[in-house]
Every structure is written in C-alpha cells, then in structure tokens.
Amino acid sequence: MSIQETACPRLLSGVRTKYDKVRGNWVLLAPERAIKLDDIGAAILAETDGERSLGGILDALVAKYNAPRDQIAGDVSTFLESLRERRMLEVT
Amino acid sequence: MDAPVVDAEGTAEITYGPPIAMLAEITHRCPLSCPYCSNPLELTKRDGELPTEIWVDVFRQAAELGVLQMHLSGGEPASRRDLEDLVTACRDHDLYSNLITSGIGLTEKRLTGLKERGLDHVQLSLQGVDAEMADLIGGYKGGYSRKMDVAGWTTSLDLPLTLNAVMHEKNIDRLPETIDLAVRMGARRLEVATVQFHGWAVKNRAALMPTREQAKLAGQRVAEARERLKGVLVIDYVPADHHADYPKPCMGGWGSTGLNIVPDGRVMPCHAAHTIPHLVFENVRDKPLADIWWKSEAFNAYRGFEWMQEPCRSCPRKARDFGGCRCQAMAIAGDAAATDPVCIKSPLHAQLQEAAEADAMSDGTLTFRTMPV
Numbered sequence: 032m033s034i035q036e037t038a039c040p041r042l043l044s045g046v047r048t049k050y051d052k053v054r055g056n057w058v059l060l061a062p063e064r065a066i067k068l069d070d071i072g073a074a075i076l077a078e079t080d081g082e083r084s085l086g087g088i089l090d091a092l093v094a095k096y097n098a099p100r101d102q103i104a105g106d107v108s109t110f111l112e113s114l115r116e117r118r119m120l121e122v123t
Numbered sequence: 124m125d126a127p128v129v130d131a132e133g134t135a136e137i138t139y140g141p142p143i144a145m146l147a148e149i150t151h152r153c154p155l156s157c158p159y160c161s162n163p164l165e166l167t168k169r170d171g172e173l174p175t176e177i178w179v180d181v182f183r184q185a186a187e188l189g190v191l192q193m194h195l196s197g198g199e200p201a202s203r204r205d206l207e208d209l210v211t212a213c214r215d216h217d218l219y220s221n222l223i224t225s226g227i228g229l230t231e232k233r234l235t236g237l238k239e240r241g242l243d244h245v246q247l248s249l250q251g252v253d254a255e256m257a258d259l260i261g262g263y264k265g266g267y268s269r270k271m272d273v274a275g276w277t278t279s280l281d282l283p284l285t286l287n288a289v290m291h292e293k294n295i296d297r298l299p300e301t302i303d304l305a306v307r308m309g310a311r312r313l314e315v316a317t318v319q320f321h322g323w324a325v326k327n328r329a330a331l332m333p334t335r336e337q338a339k340l341a342g343q344r345v346a347e348a349r350e351r352l353k354g355v356l357v358i359d360y361v362p363a364d365h366h367a368d369y370p371k372p373c374m375g376g377w378g379s380t381g382l383n384i385v386p387d388g389r390v391m392p393c394h395a396a397h398t399i400p401h402l403v404f405e406n407v408r409d410k411p412l413a414d415i416w417w418k419s420e421a422f423n424a425y426r427g428f429e430w431m432q433e434p435c436r437s438c439p440r441k442a443r444d445f446g447g448c449r450c451q452a453m454a455i456a457g458d459a460a461a462t463d464p465v466c467i468k469s470p471l472h473a474q475l476q477e478a479a480e481a482d483a484m485s486d487g488t489l490t491f492r493t494m495p496v
Contacts, residue, residue, distance in 0.1 A: 043283065043311070044281045044282065044283060045243050045244050045282060045283035046283075047219075049191070049217060049219075051189070051191065053141055053187075053188070053189035054140070054141070054189065058191060060191060060192065060219040060243075061283075062221065062243075062244040062246075062283045062285055062311065062312055063192070063221065063244070063246070063285065063312070063359075065143050065144070065191045065192055065219070115354055116353050116354050117357055118311040118312065118354065118355075118356070118357050
C-alpha cells in the first residue's frame with residue numbers, strides 16, 4: 032500500500048526524533064525501539080510535521096536538496112510506509 | 124559501530140559501543156506474585172533500595188554514556204512514591220521513558236501526572252485473557268479488572284501501549300484470544316514472551332513448560348497474526364527456547380547494547396547475571412556508571428569471542444547468537460562459558476530437550492513469588 036500525495040503522515044504519540052550526541056547521528060525513538068537514521072531518513076522526518084501532506088513534504092525536500100521530485104518520491108513513500116507498518120506513523 | 128564484524132578470513136571480531144537501553148529495576152516490591160517472576164529468589168528489601176537522588180544522578184550518567192531508552196521496571200515501579208521524580212529525571216536528560224508495570228498502584232490521576240512529566244510509553248503486563256486465569260497467575264484478586272482500567276486510561280491519554288503477555292503451558296493455547304484482546308485494547312505492540320527459565324520460573328518448570336507442539340503452534344500463530352495485523356499491531360515474539368535448535372542471541376551479546384541496575388544499585392549485563400557466582404557486580408554507589416560499563420570485569424567477562432569454548436569458538440553462527448545465554452549455560456552446564464545447552468551442537472542438548480519434554484508432560488503445582496518487606 033502506498034501513501035497518496037494528498038495524505039498527511041504524522042509520527043504517532045511516543046515516537047520522536049533525537050540527535051544522539053554520543054554517536055553523532057539522528058535516531059528515531061519509539062516504544063522499545065531506537066532506530067539509527069541515515070541522512071535521508073533524518074531529512075524526511077524533519078519535514079514530517081504532521082501538517083504537511085506527502086506532496087508538501089516532497090516539495091520541501093526538492094527545494095531544500097535540489098533533488099528531482101520523481102526520483103525521491105518513491106524513497107520517501109517507501110520509508111514512511113515502513114514506519115506506518117511498524118506502528119510509528121499514521122496517515123490521515 | 125556496535126555490530127559484530129566477521130572479516131573475509133572468517134575470524135570474527137566484535138566491537139561494542141555505548142549501551143542503548145537501561146533497565147532500571149527501581150524496586151523488587153510488587154503486589155503480584157507471578158510464579159515466573161524474573162526477579163532473583165533473594166529479593167532486595169525496601170530499606171536496601173537506592174534513594175531518589177542516586178537514581179536521578181544515575182539517569183544523568185546513563186544519558187551521558189549514550190543510553191537512549193530508560194525502562195523503569197521492578198518489581199512494580201509504581202510501588203515507589205518517587206516514580207514521578209524519576210520520570211521527570213528521564214525527561215530532564217532526554218531519555219525515552221518506558222514504564223513497565225502490572226498496573227497495580229496506578230490511578231487515572233497518577234498516570235495523567237506521569238504523562239505530564241514526560242512519560243513516553245507504558246508496557247502493561249497481562250497474566251491471562253480473563254480474570255480467572257490472570258488473577259490466578261498473578262496471585263492478585265481484582266488485578267485483571269484494574270489492568271483493563273489502566274489500559275483504557277493509557278490509550279485515552281494518547282500514550283502508546285504495549286501489552287506484555289508471558290506465555291506458558293497453562294495459557295499458550297489462548298494466544299489467538301490474547302492477540303485479539305491486544306487489538307481491542309488499542310495496544311500498538313504486543314510482546315508474546317514464552318517464559319524463560321530463570322528466577323522464579325526455575326521453581327515452576329513442571330507447571331509452566333509448554334510442550335513442543337504448543338511452542339510450534341504458537342510460532343505459527345504469531346507469524347500469521349503479524350502478517351494479518353501489519354500496521355495495526357506489532358508483535359515481538361520470544362519463543363520457547365528449550366524446544367529450539369539454536370539459542371537466542373541473548374541481550375544481543377553480553378555487555379553490548381544494554382545494562383540492568385538492580386534495586387540496591389549493582390549493575391549487571393542482564394537480569395539473571397547474578398546467577399553466575401564468580402562474577403562481582405559493581406555498584407553505582409561506589410563507581411561512575413561509565414567505568415562500570417567500559418572497564419568492569421563483569422561486563423568484560425563475555426564480551427567478544429575470546430572467552431568462547433568449542434563448539435562456539437569455530438562456529439559460523441557465533442556472531443549471530445553469541446553462544447546463547449550465559450546464565451542458561453551456567454544453570455545447566457555448570458559453566459557460564461559453555462555453549463548454551465539449547466544449541467543443537469551442545470553435548471547437553473539432548474538431555475535439555477528430554478528434560479523439557481518431561482516437564483511439559485508433568486503437571487506441577489505452582490510456587491508463587493513471595494514479597495520482600
């Protein structure tokens with residue numbers, strides 16, 4: 032199942048990002064999970080504010096990283112969908 | 124950087140980093156008396172527990188060391204009146220706080236207060252899918268009904284809820300109902316933890332050991348439910364290792380990702396490590412946590428691969444399961460550096476499986492945990 036561009040992804044309560052100073056990377060903290068984020072994951076979640084639609088998130092990433100939209104759309108959708116399957120994110 | 128590495132020659136090298144998670148067993152006191160309690164047989168009494176200010180300082184040290192997740196456990200952590208202060212300390216040091224509770228000792232008001240202080244997650248134990256089973260196993264009348272209340276408060280407060288269901292001979296057949304109940308209660312995660320034979324469970328092997336068929340069916344049911352409930356409920360599964368062919372990768376490797384502090388302040392690599400008699404555990408009252416993690420003998424005892432004997436030493440699986448559980452090797456082989464007898468390559472494997480099968484077929488009476496003062 033893929034997320035529609037008009038849909039709005041939001042991290043669920045009790046799920047948050049944090050910069051891990053000790054290890055020098057971003058992590059996603061969730062119930063009994065700590066997931067190390069790579070630069071791409073961290074960039075996507077930095078734009079996932081719960082208000083922006085997937086389309087809006089893509090627009091922001093395109094503008095910020097000067098990346099071709101159709102190239103990143105798949106990656107962003109797959110990443111957010113994997114979080115949804117793990118009950119860390121909801122889509123409204 | 125924290126993962127074990129195997130190079131092209133097949134010689135393996137393990138590197139370990141700072142701990143990711145800490146289990147703070149803030150008290151051994153608990154209103155329940157589950158016959159599989161993972162606490163030691165010798166419980167710490169109230170007057171032996173670390174005071175608030177030491178826990179608060181230890182949480183600061185843990186965060187500086189690299190701990191991300193703080194599991195507040197026990198015993199029943201709500202038995203401590205300063206639980207609120209400890210949750211505040213987690214928030215102050217940006218630790219993800221997880222309350223591992225039976226639910227007894229929580230009220231709606233108290234839980235609301237804990238959320239306001241920054242509590243991130245609630246893990247609620249479940250001893251059975253109905254009051255009859257749950258209250259029998261927990262040894263606490265009215266416990267089941269209180270748990271249902273706590274689950275309701277947790278989800279209405281929009282706190283994430285995990286249910287922890289310990290499975291054994293007497294309730295493992297009701298796994299489908301357990302999964303349905305978790306969905307109905309609005310849990311995001313369910314831990315299906317088949318009882319591990321440490322602590323009080325050792326006394327109750329005959330009453331609690333599931334049969335091989337029960338264990339196999341439970342595995343199939345979990346696999347089916349995971350697929351069906353993707354995006355609804357995450358299921359973590361701890362299988363019945365006495366019926367397995369290979370051991371569990373205990374703690375993800377000794378002293379590699381997590382640490383446990385017991386109520387009196389001793390720091391251990393896992394909650395059963397005290398059963399290894401030659402290990403000496405240092406105390407946060409005496410030493411900085413970082414020194415204990417990096418330098419103490421107990422934490423270094425089974426790090427890496429140097430300590431291993433055959434068949435582990437030359438085994439290609441050693442970087443995957445680290446030889447299994449040191450405490451189980453101690454308990455069954457009488458040597459904490461031996462191969463976990465669960466492993467098919469252990470000379471004790473056949474004996475372990477026969478004993479498990481015999482215990483599964485017999486029906487012992489339950490010995491319940493007693494209370495520390």
